[in-house]
Amino acid sequence: MKKITVIGALFLSMIQFSCSDDMLVTTDPTRIGSELFYKNETQLQQALNGVYGSLQTITNTAYIFQEFPSDNTTLDFNPLDRGGAAGWEAFEFSTVNQGNGEIATVWNQYYAMMYNINYALEKMAGSTVDAAAKAPIEGQLKFIRAYGYFNLVQYFGDVVLVTKTLDKPDAAFDLTRSPQAEVWAQIEKDLKEAVTLLPATYPTAQLGRVTKGAALALLGKTYLTQKKYADAVTTLKQVTGYTLNPLYADNFNPAKKNGPESIFEIQYQGGNDLGEQSSFAYTFAPRLSAGAVTGYANTTPGGRNIPTNDLIAAYEPGDLRKDVSLKTSYTLNGTVVPIPYIIKFTYPHTITGRTDNNWPVLRYADVLLMLAESINEATGPSAEAFDYLNQVRKRAGLAAVSGLDKVALRDAIMKERRVELAFENQRWFDLRRTKTPAELTAFMNAYGAKEKAKPTVDRGGIAFNALDYVYTDNEYYLPIPAPQILISSKLTQNPGY
Incomplete structure (x- = not known):
């Protein structure tokens, strides 16, 4: 490389x-030019x-x-x-x-x-x-x-x-x-x-590489961002071969990387000295939590990306995604500290600071919600748009929505994107797009x-x-x-x- x-x-x-020929040129025999x-x-x-x-x-x-x-x-x-x-x-x-x-x-x-x-x-x-x-x-x-x-x-x-x-x-x-x-x-x-x-898929040893589905999903998002709604619908409907994980948490579990819902995720590997690890759990843990969140006491967490009160309030009662995504406090030395933090990327690991979590870039849930949005913006509310939205809500343990006008459905989709894709680096672009x-x-x-x-x-x-x-x-x-x-x-x- x-x-x-x-x-x-x-x-x-x-x-x-x-370099010109008359300049001094030296070659390192240990390197390939x-x-x-x-x-x-x-x-x-x-x-x-x-x-x-x-x-x-x-x-x-x-x-x-x-x-x-x-x-x-x-x-x-x-x-x-x-x-x-x-x-x-x-x-x-x-x-x-x-x-x-x-x-x-x-x-x-x-x-x-x-x-x-x-x-x-x-x-x-x-x-x-x-x-x-x-x-x-x-x-x-x-x-x-x-x-x-x-x-x-x-x-x-x-x-x-x-x-x-x-x-x-x-x-x-x-x-x-x-x-x-x-x-x-x-x-x-x-x-x-x-x-x-x-290709649509790769051999097991190459899982995680960019596929045709990833290119179609990003192309659909590109059209959506530019408000080319009809093109977005046509393109996103070609993203096939994926399905929602039965459990929301499976999308973030390092033991279940590159699963049926994963379209593209940034690959990391912890538990070794290869330098390919992630460390989001440490970056996002409250700064004085020591090992209460990460499991390793001799660390200095970053205290960054703390969930806001505003986001916490956006979860509906009974939403199964909330307890997978965040906690509202941690306990240190028997004392409850009321600082929220992300747990979406916090899983057991064997070496301090070297976690095994991948980072999701494109998930099938994202595609379903983009389809709902694109259809609603292109032609207004329809049974198809509601179906895409409700597939995501059903997995979250929430009741289906129906009977909304275009503006209300737009708001419902944006709210759903906020909690479904919370902390996955989607929110700012969603706000700018809409x-x-x-x-x-x-x-x-x-x-x-x-x-x-x-x-x-x-x-x-x-x-x-x-x-x-x-x-x-x-x-x-x-x-x-x-x-x-x-x-x-x-x-x-x-x-x-």
Whole structure:
């Protein structure tokens, strides 16, 4: 696999550097150069595995950008350590600015991954490897590129769209942000091509790789996000071969990974020293809970992604998903501490800090709810739309809904998505998809007012900052990282930053 070092900028991660013959060139005899790599199927698979590894890195902090900004989660406030106030905490309190380090990091992570994808695709195109062997690898790479831009365009709006490597450094400084329409068109193109290249299933040893069903599901979500409802319905109905797990908890149990409901999930492996583990249980546990939540006392939990009072109240009485997803307190040394926390990703494990939980990206329940939404938006309430919604509710132990008009059914679907997909990095994009910037501003300010009046977690006597939970229209998009603007004068900043 070709390793790319990111030096604080998109541009350096886009460029394939070359040296003239008269420059001093040394070769490390222990390493395989890129000119000798990508020659057989094994090497192509190794390059692909490296891209999957990039997905792990990106997913480790995706909650910061996809849950924290929403009304789903908050943080276990630490009055003695305000080191995160300018970084990850800013996403909770709506105080993000262009100098935020988390934004700079995620930008570089995505574009480093894009470079590796583009480079692998180019080298693979010239490879003599059998076309039948290359097809699924190409399909996986194009799906992951589409998934990356699916997130980037919703984070930043217009983004730099690059689908090939650059061979001269100067060319990087001519790159500009492409309009969102062009980015969405590229996402659709990659996913349509992936559908034709990917298999429906893999052998057991390769479970977890991107399938045709995953490409169709993300393509359907792409159409839904753009309000192309008829296309979304047609595409999502092609996502077949999946079924809801009988038990909601089976979706998150490490012993039942990649089950019948799983369409695509980020793969992790704990219990060893391979460095492929997840650690969400530690990140999300209350910060002073020690081992009360994780089972290992000599740790310092992160206290991040704490379920809000607002979300907890959204569960209907008798909803079986609530006790699988969260707890409202923990007990330490015989004392009950009333701080909620996520348990969806908390399971027994054998090594401190190394959990075995995968991260769900696309589940069949998501597809069913997208179908209900798309049908309702395209043609209004129908028996079919209610059926898709009620399949999800039935598994949750809830009564079927019926007889709602279009607006009421829209609200019911959104509420169902909120609790069904809670803490799976869906909420912020759902809010953005279903609300205009002005509507989202009013919604988030109303939520912020409730959280300030009655915080989910005690703040230890520290008052809210005057800017906390003051959401403005421009926050519909994140700012372009300040280092990128400084590096290239051709990059423009989003309004309001």
